[in-house]
Amino acid sequence: LIFEVKILGCNSASFAFGRHHTSQVVNSNQNLFLVDCGEGTQLRMIKQQIRFNRIHHIFISHLHGDHYLGLMGLIFTFHLQGRTDDLYIYGPPGLDEIISLQLRHSESVLHYRIHFQVIEHDDQLLFENEDLQIISLAMNHRIACYGFVFREKQRRFKLKRELLPETLGREELLLLKEGQNVTDSAGRVWRNEELASPPPVPRTYIYAADTRVLDGIREVAEGCNLLYHEATFTSEMQSRAEATFHSTAAEAAQFAARHHVERLILGHFSSRYQDVSPVLAEAIQYFPHTILAAEGQTYEVPARVASKQHASII
Amino acid sequence: LIFEVKILGCNSASFAFGRHHTSQVVNSNQNLFLVDCGEGTQLRMIKQQIRFNRIHHIFISHLHGDHYLGLMGLIFTFHLQGRTDDLYIYGPPGLDEIISLQLRHSESVLHYRIHFQVIEHDDQLLFENEDLQIISLAMNHRIACYGFVFREKQRRFKLKRELLPETLGREELLLLKEGQNVTDSAGRVWRNEELASPPPVPRTYIYAADTRVLDGIREVAEGCNLLYHEATFTSEMQSRAEATFHSTAAEAAQFAARHHVERLILGHFSSRYQDVSPVLAEAIQYFPHTILAAEGQTYEVPARVASKQHASII
Numbered sequence: 027l028i029f030e031v032k033i034l035g036c037n038s039a040s041f042a043f044g045r046h047h048t049s050q051v052v053n054s055n056q057n058l059f060l061v062d063c064g065e066g067t068q069l070r071m072i073k074q075q076i077r078f079n080r081i082h083h084i085f086i087s088h089l090h091g092d093h094y095l096g097l098m099g100l101i102f103t104f105h106l107q108g109r110t111d112d113l114y115i116y117g118p119p120g121l122d123e124i125i126s127l128q129l130r131h132s133e134s135v136l137h138y139r140i141h142f143q144v145i146e147h148d149d150q151l152l153f154e155n156e157d158l159q160i161i162s163l164a165m166n167h168r169i170a171c172y173g174f175v176f177r178e179k180q181r182r183f184k185l186k187r188e189l190l191p192e193t194l195g196r197e198e199l200l201l202l203k204e205g206q207n208v209t210d211s212a213g214r215v216w217r218n219e220e221l222a223s224p225p226p227v228p229r230t231y232i233y234a235a236d237t238r239v240l241d242g243i244r245e246v247a248e249g250c251n252l253l254y255h256e257a258t259f260t261s262e263m264q265s266r267a268e269a270t271f272h273s274t275a276a277e278a279a280q281f282a283a284r285h286h287v288e289r290l291i292l293g294h295f296s297s298r299y300q301d302v303s304p305v306l307a308e309a310i311q312y313f314p315h316t317i318l319a320a321e322g323q324t325y326e327v328p329a330r331v332a333s334k335q336h337a338s339i340i
Numbered sequence: 341l342i343f344e345v346k347i348l349g350c351n352s353a354s355f356a357f358g359r360h361h362t363s364q365v366v367n368s369n370q371n372l373f374l375v376d377c378g379e380g381t382q383l384r385m386i387k388q389q390i391r392f393n394r395i396h397h398i399f400i401s402h403l404h405g406d407h408y409l410g411l412m413g414l415i416f417t418f419h420l421q422g423r424t425d426d427l428y429i430y431g432p433p434g435l436d437e438i439i440s441l442q443l444r445h446s447e448s449v450l451h452y453r454i455h456f457q458v459i460e461h462d463d464q465l466l467f468e469n470e471d472l473q474i475i476s477l478a479m480n481h482r483i484a485c486y487g488f489v490f491r492e493k494q495r496r497f498k499l500k501r502e503l504l505p506e507t508l509g510r511e512e513l514l515l516l517k518e519g520q521n522v523t524d525s526a527g528r529v530w531r532n533e534e535l536a537s538p539p540p541v542p543r544t545y546i547y548a549a550d551t552r553v554l555d556g557i558r559e560v561a562e563g564c565n566l567l568y569h570e571a572t573f574t575s576e577m578q579s580r581a582e583a584t585f586h587s588t589a590a591e592a593a594q595f596a597a598r599h600h601v602e603r604l605i606l607g608h609f610s611s612r613y614q615d616v617s618p619v620l621a622e623a624i625q626y627f628p629h630t631i632l633a634a635e636g637q638t639y640e641v642p643a644r645v646a647s648k649q650h651a652s653i654i
Contacts, residue, residue: 040420089442089445089446090446091412095412098409099379099409102353103353120444124438124442127437128403132404132405133482169445
């Protein structure tokens with residue numbers, strides 16, 4: 027199953043050195059979720075050949091301009107392109123008012139419907155389909171800000187259809203799908219692994235921006251497979267990070283290590299860094315499995331090594 | 341005196357073929373005026389090396405997204421760059437509310453002051469300094485929309501200081517500056533051209549977008565030196581132009597010819613035209629002094645040929 031994130035923009039508040047305002051696209055089994063939408067996101071989408079009509083869900087973390095100012099333009103472009111599909115927008119209180127006000131003044135009657143869901147608290151289930159859940163994660167920023175947990179659902183065991191004996195009934199097949207051994211009508215016991223393959227281990231991707239590094243985190247984030255965490259500054263700017271409610275590379279990496287994250291992507295770089303390699307150099311001292319976000323790159327949410335996780339699945 | 345316009349974006353509602361949303365910078369004697377501010381304008385400014393701290397006045401024609409959605413980002417960027425200079429924004433009713441609402445939700449207290457002037461009617465004097473006046477010009481669009489008349493002021497005659505006889509008093513010098521002949525204290529008559537040079541003919545630049553072609557226009561626009569007029573479509577799309585309150589190239593060119601414009605720039609091209617040369621081909625049938633706006637290009641506001649205008653100056 028596809029589960030990956032493509033970075034459209036990974037700079038902080040200003041455009042600098044070819045880096046753009048925050049936006050990314052999470053692809054879960056060919057369903058795309060746009061996460062944050064800084065100014066110019068629609069241009070980044072065109073450049074990355076992301077078809078606009080594939081976007082049905084947009085998640086906005088908070089109302090600082092570099093995270094949402096591309097949203098109105100995208101809404102108008104959808105309209106101009108003749109979109110009729112519903113659009114679901116998830117954001118903090120106020121975003122709906124900002125959108126409605128601008129629609130009213132443009133006297134636009136959209137050809138499609140916008141459903142707006144206010145993110146009101148931590149651990150709010152925002153979206154769910156057969157593949158995953160998307161849940162809010164409260165950040166610690168200057169204004170209300172939410173990260174997002176993309177959590178794959180546990181799938182069932184997959185039957186080895188060509189090996190199934192006719193002596194098994196419907197009930198036994200369901201038990202096999204749940205990972206259990208079964209006894210057929212002839213009284214023979216079948217071990218699960220003879221007739222079924224275990225499902226992939228569900229993976230979790232967490233988007234965490236903008237925030238002071240969190241003191242703790244809910245269980246859901248513990249050991250997540252991929253964490254995108256802001257690292258606006260290096261430790262030289264520790265006091266600035268604290269004053270502006272951002273994190274340093276060291277803090278993000280220590281957080282990842284403390285919570286047994288599989289892999290860490292750092293982003294939201296300050297415009298003071300033309301060369302962002304010091305951000306990486308600082309982070310890997312604390313957490314070696316760190317990479318720097320690069321615009322246009324796609325990062326797969328990695329599976330855990332099976333041996334490490336096997337005990338927890340079955 | 342410098343009097344020119346630099347095109348930052350000249351496409352209509354969508355980004356297409358490397359063309360961007362509407363924005364341009366008028367330079368009058370080193371004072372810069374930003375006219376419209378589509379999404380991504382700050383990136384275009386960086387590309388064209390327009391220093392942000394030189395922008396003190398921003399004029400927004402109307403509240404369709406492709407003309408103003410870059411404004412909030414620019415306001416935030418000014419703030420992040422530590423701007424302290426006042427910023428003057430001129431726009432239709434509603435724009436101030438859109439700005440205030442977004443400042444409120446971002447909980448930003450800007451380091452500088454914004455003065456907002458509502459454009460309420462045609463022929464409203466919006467700005468004036470020693471070089472020029474900027475006046476609203478009502479367009480005919482789907483929603484309230486204003487063009488802008490940039491009108492140089494009549495300057496005085498320039499004295500040929502090295503030739504001035506001491507027999508002339510202060511009063512005579514003032515008369516010379518007004519273009520009159522004078523008599524000195526010895527009773528000698530001096531013709532004006534012996535002691536003074538005529539000032540340059542004041543020029544007028546008009547920005548007209550978005551609009552159905554106007555039936556008539558106020559006197560101020562008659563014979564203007566440079567007219568930027570939208571030409572969203574060619575005549576093949578006549579009915580679409582009418583339905584959407586836009587103009588065709590033929591209509592814009594006929595308008596320019598009818599009102600004795602010196603030079604015409606066409607812009608606001610529909611994204612249906614990858615190659616915009618048909619827009620030009622159509623226009624020059626009616627008005628040969630037409631050029632197509634090109635992003636990054638600067639167009640001087642041309643002076644009239646002296647012989648044509650001399651009668652009207654003196």
